[in-house]
Amino acid sequence: MTSRARRALPELPEVETVRRDLAEVIPGRTVTKVTVSGARSVRRQDRVEFERLVTGRRFGQVSRHGKFLVLSLDDGPEALVVHLRMSGQVRLHRSSDEVAKHTHVVFDLGGFGQMRFVDPRTFGELFVDTLDDDGRPSQLVHLGPDALDDRLTAAVLHRRVTAGRRSLGLKAALLDQRVLAGVGNLYADEALFAARLRPSRPAAAFSRDDAGLVRRELRRILRAAIAARGSSFADAAYVDTRGVTGGYATRHQVYGRAGQPCPACGTTILRIVVAARGTHLCPSCQT
DNA sequence: CGCATATCCTGACTGC
DNA sequence: TGCAGTCAGGATATGC
Numbered sequence: 366m367t368s369r370a371r372r373a374l375p376e377l378p379e380v381e382t383v384r385r386d387l388a389e390v391i392p393g394r395t396v397t398k399v400t401v402s403g404a405r406s407v408r409r410q411d412r413v414e415f416e417r418l419v420t421g422r423r424f425g426q427v428s429r430h431g432k433f434l435v436l437s438l439d440d441g442p443e444a445l446v447v448h449l450r451m452s453g454q455v456r457l458h459r460s461s462d463e464v465a466k467h468t469h470v471v472f473d474l475g476g477f478g479q480m481r482f483v484d485p486r487t488f489g490e491l492f493v494d495t496l497d498d499d500g501r502p503s504q505l506v507h508l509g510p511d512a513l514d515d516r517l518t519a520a521v522l523h524r525r526v527t528a529g530r531r532s533l534g535l536k537a538a539l540l541d542q543r544v545l546a547g548v549g550n551l552y553a554d555e556a557l558f559a560a561r562l563r564p565s566r567p568a569a570a571f572s573r574d575d576a577g578l579v580r581r582e583l584r585r586i587l588r589a590a591i592a593a594r595g596s597s598f599a600d601a602a603y604v605d606t607r608g609v610t611g612g613y614a615t616r617h618q619v620y621g622r623a624g625q626p627c628p629a630c631g632t633t634i635l636r637i638v639v640a641a642r643g644t645h646l647c648p649s650c651q652t
Numbered sequence: 653c654g655c656a657t658a659t660c661c662t663g664a665c666t667g668c
Numbered sequence: 669t670g671c672a673g674t675c676a677g678g679a680t681a682t683g684c
């Protein structure tokens with residue numbers, strides 16, 4: 366029947382949804398207190414140092430690079446950087462709301478309430494970093510251009526995917542955040558289906574026309590997913606800042622649909638492993 | 653150097 | 669119904 370595991374992890378559209386929610390309420394709010402109870406969530410720097418760096422600061426604009434959230438502090442050269450990884454959530458609460466299990470960091474925002482970081486698998490993380498002249502955190506310089514950045518033209522995508530690669534699969538290249546930032550397992554599968562390209566095709570056999578197609582379909586899909594506030598399955602691994610699920614899962618063409626007919630040709634959708642990831646594809650449509 | 657693999661972790665699911 | 673075992677996955681470290 367359908368593949369066993371169906372979970373939507375936060376990728377670009379989900380992180381962008383969180384960013385937009387935060388951008389409506391966070392700017393201008395001052396952090397009166399920070400409590401880090403989960404040591405693993407703050408691991409790039411000392412917990413006490415982290416609390417010192419954030420306490421008393423006022424949040425400015427909220428931006429995103431790939432799957433990283435960047436919350437500027439005091440409009441200065443520093444920012445709070447957040448990555449949700451597998452199961453992280455940034456939630457907005459009244460201070461009196463019950464504290465959910467796996468809440469690892471709590472930011473008190475004066476009379477406004479709290480911003481809380483909840484993360485069962487503890488893969489997610491937060492850290493304070495300095496920003497360069499372009500507003501890029503210093504520890505994120507290795508990231509490729511954001512998947513929705515206009516500067517990621519077909520020519521640039523083609524060059525970055527094929528550069529130096531021999532046998533690596535196309536999907537693995539798209540998942541490499543150094544190539545482009547923001548694409549994860551779900552949207553890689555959806556974009557490659559729409560572009561009619563096999564995930565296992567060697568990246569070296571990725572033509573300029575292929576790059577144009579992938580770029581177009583990826584942008585279309587990511588934008589539609591953002592409009593639907595992201596993808597969630599029954600397990601609600603992804604929810605927004607108020608705990609609400611996203612609506613894009615009903616539009617998935619192949620992801621989580623193994624054993625069901627391809628929406629384009631009716632062939633049974635397969636689930637295989639590519640780049641050590643559960644991968645969904647139509648063996649007829651995708652070459 | 654390119655690429656594969658192990659690692660971190662919890663909860664959902666499988667099978668008895 | 670309960671419980672032990674398996675599996676999922678983003679980024680990174682390590683090994684070939």
